Amino acid sequence: MEQNLFKVAEVKISYKQHFKISERPKISKSQDAYSVLLNGWNLETISLYEEFKLLLLNRSNRVLGIVNLSVGGITGTVVDPRLIFVCALKANACNLILAHNHPSGALTPSEEDIKLTSKISNAAKLLEITVFDHLIVTDNGYYSFADNGLL
Template structure:
């Protein structure tokens, strides 16, 4: 094993995990239904983009299903966006989330899930199981309505 010489240890990057909030727990929205989650997520969506390009967001929740924050995982093209599961869970771990509600929009207005939608839902659910972070729902949103994987028994 080679020993560090000449203070080369100073060339190692420091990693700092910080989650800062100015919102008291009592003031955080409490998610009790897919409809309420949809209303929260839709309010955070740029109305100029919801029918233009596909985006993927995650609602981070504590153990009591109170909202810790919302994180935009990716923004893509007209028909798809790439979801890096590692970045999604990096945000969840940083916030100390116990649960997730993932959401993405379909600019076409069709809320039915595609096969890639089903695949990413399963992938995120499995990753969450390993980390003890429960995937509570996956919403496909449009400006007028939504599809809930949980409500449809597809989760």
């Protein structure tokens, strides 16, 4: 029993590709990312509460998957950068697109949105992962940090 006290918990990693990568959407511009993300968003709740999602891409910008990282309240959600990188590394992603919605429908990034994007982008560089964009998503449009010079 005491021997189990000193065992270290560890993340179990396995890589199982259940799809042909050539059949996955390729992201070439922010509009492509918005379309993919909107298809993966519950449109009934997009104006109800804030969610943060991660679009994982391979080296050729093919979509590996969408990760639902957090669900919050009306005015915000908590994002742990460590979970972003756990997901990215586990999926063997080379590139990322961050995304969250504003239930208010406002497409202007908050100061917190800008700080978080910078923090995650800088951390990603250490792992040789590129954050291509951060999208604020609503059911009738989006805001791209990259298109607006914030990345």
